Each structure stands twice: as structure tokens, then as C-alpha cells.
Amino acid sequence: MRLSFVVPVFNECESVEELVGGIFEYCRPHECEIILVDDGSTDGSGDAIDGLAGKHADIVAIRFARNRGKSAALEAGIRRASGDVVFTMDSDLQDDPKEIPQFLEKLAEGYDLVCGWKAVRLDPGHKTVPSFFYNRMVARLFGLPIHDVNCGYKAMRIEVAKSLRLYGDRHRLVPVIAAARGFQVAEIAVRHHARRHGKSKFGIERFSRGAIDLATLWFLIHYRSRPAHFFGLWGAAAILAGLAAGTVSIACLGSVAGLVLGTGLAVGGALFAGLGLIAELAVSIAGESDPDIGGGP
Numbered sequence: 001m002r003l004s005f006v007v008p009v010f011n012e013c014e015s016v017e018e019l020v021g022g023i024f025e026y027c028r029p030h031e032c033e034i035i036l037v038d039d040g041s042t043d044g045s046g047d048a049i050d051g052l053a054g055k056h057a058d059i060v061a062i063r064f065a066r067n068r069g070k071s072a073a074l075e076a077g078i079r080r081a082s083g084d085v086v087f088t089m090d091s092d093l094q095d096d097p098k099e100i101p102q103f104l105e106k107l108a109e110g111y112d113l114v115c116g117w118k119a120v121r122l123d124p125g126h127k128t129v130p131s132f133f134y135n136r137m138v139a140r141l142f143g144l145p146i147h148d149v150n151c152g153y154k155a156m157r158i159e160v161a162k163s164l165r166l167y168g169d170r171h172r173l174v175p176v177i178a179a180a181r182g183f184q185v186a187e188i189a190v191r192h193h194a195r196r197h198g199k200s201k202f203g204i205e206r207f208s209r210g211a212i213d214l215a216t217l218w219f220l221i222h223y224r225s226r227p228a229h230f231f232g233l234w235g236a237a238a239i240l241a242g243l244a245a246g247t248v249s250i251a252c253l254g255s256v257a258g259l260v261l262g263t264g265l266a267v268g269g270a271l272f273a274g275l276g277l278i279a280e281l282a283v284s285i286a287g288e289s290d291p292d293i294g295g296g297p
Contacts (some may be wrong), residue, residue, distance in 0.1 A: 004083030010071035022097035040067035071166040086161035103155035112183035116153035118192035231276025238269025
């Protein structure tokens with residue numbers, strides 16, 4: 001079996017060589033390639049991965065001229081991957097290469113994607129607490145019983161990896177995307193190490209981006225092929241509310257403000273429903289060729 005490891009790198013020059021050594025050690029007896037994607041690092045990580053690629057024929061170096069984000073780095077690496085199984089890992093040494101055989105054992109049980117679960121997480125509370133609530137929200141919205149959907153340590157069959165289209169912050173929702181496309185998803189508990197070098201890239205702005213991605217993906221999964229159902233439902237509700245408000249205002253209250261509000265609701269609802277019809281037309285023209293999520297499942 002041939003394994004492909006896709007590792008985004010952003011300012012982790014002190015960690016990348018040790019990580020590569022660990023991957024080579026624990027992927028045996030399988031063949032492997034390691035695809036290191038420098039995401040616009042400013043600390044010399046790009047030169048470090050170029051040096052490693054020059055020494056090892058099984059290491060591929062991809063460099064971005066500027067920071068484009070983890071999803072873009074994973075997308076570039078996955079497009080280049082050629083193995084039977086694709087692993088994704090972080091480059092900060094918090095993911096342990098010793099877990100590689102355990103991932104492969106779980107895949108051998110018939111699963112298509114195995115997600116790591118940092119059951120004991122060695123991160124500060126400002127990271128673990130929001131992550132806990134984020135994961136609970138994902139599980140409730142999508143009915144996917146995964147403890148740690150955001151864990152970057154994953155293994156998947158090549159057909160799963162090639163079906164993904166990652167952009168924005170979609171890398172956090174890979175298990176959801178895979179499950180929506182009919183692939184079998186499982187998780188295993190993995191060891192998590194404290195950061196030894198560099199500093200975390202975690203930022204508060206990720207909360208808003210994550211919420212937007214959740215809402216977008218939920219809509220695409222449930223209404224991509226029938227957008228008029230979503231827009232029509234809420235449009236009809238607004239029209240009915242507007243008619244009711246207008247009728248009550250005229251018949252009972254004699255309120256001009258109520259009439260204006262009712263008219264606004266009715267017109268807005270009609271526009272919203274019309275938007276659904278336009279979206280339905282766009283879907284019909286595009287045809288149901290089942291493109292990758294990013295456009296929908």
C-alpha cells in the first residue's frame with residue numbers, strides 16, 4: 001500500500017524535519033510520499049522543506065508566495081497526492097506519527113475516513129472550550145457522532161480525498177463533507193502532545209468564520225438541489241405574516257405603521273420566494289451532475 005501524507009506548514013521550521021523523520025519511521029512497511037505545503041511562511045520553513053525535498057525523493061515541496069490558509073494548503077497537497085490512503089497532519093508535532101498504524105487498522109475495518117480524536121487535549125482553555133461547543137453543534141446539526149471534527153489528524157481513502165474541494169475554512173468540516181457524500185466515517189482516540197516550538201495560529205476570528213461555514217454547509221447539504229423549498233417556505237411565511245399584519249391594521253387598529261409593516265413583509269416575502277425560483281432555475285441549468293461539495297454534496 002502507498003501512503004500520501006499532506007502536511008500544511010506555516011512558520012514551523014523547528015518542527016518539520018522531526019515530523020518527517022517520524023512519518024518515515026512509522027509508515028513502514030508501506031511506501032509513502034510526504035507532501036509539505038509551505039503556506040507563505042516567514043520564518044524559513046519554505047527553505048527547510050525545499051532542503052528536505054532535495055534530500056529525499058519521497059518528499060514533495062509546494063510553496064505559496066503568500067499565506068492562503070490551511071484549506072488551500074490541504075487542497076494543493078491532496079491534488080498532488082498519489083497514494084492509496086491520504087493522511088493529513090499538522091506540522092507542529094502535536095500529532096504523533098506513532099498513531100499511523102492505528103489509523104490504517106481502522107480503515108481496514110471498512111471505513112473510508114478515520115478522524116483523530118484528541119481525547120486528552122493539551123491545549124489552553126481558550127482553545128478547548130470553544131472547540132467543545134463547536135463539536136457539539138456540528139454533531140447536532142449534521143447527526144455525525146464525532147467528538148473532534150476539527151482534528152487535523154485524519155486518514156482517508158484516495159477516492160474520498162480526491163472528492164473534496166476545500167476552500168475558506170472547510171478543512172474543519174471534512175468528516176461532515178465525506179459523510180454527506182455517502183462515505184463511512186469513524187474516529188479513533190489519538191495522543192496529543194503539547195506544542196514544543198513556535199506559537200499557535202489560533203485566533204478569535206475563527207469563531208465567526210466557523211459559524212458561517214457551518215450555516216453554509218448545512219444549507220448546501222439540505223437544499224442544494226431544491227433551493228426553492230428553503231426560500232419558498234420562508235417567503236411564504238413572510239407573505240402570510242404581512243397579510244395578517246395589514247388586515248389587522250386596517251380592520252381593527254387603523255394603524256398606518258402596521259399597514260406599512262405588513263406591506264413590507266409581504267413584498268419582502270415575495271422577493272425571497274422569487275429568489276428561490278431563480279436559484280432553482282440555476283440548479284436546473286447547471287444539471288444534477290453531482291459536483292463536489294463546495295458546490296454541494
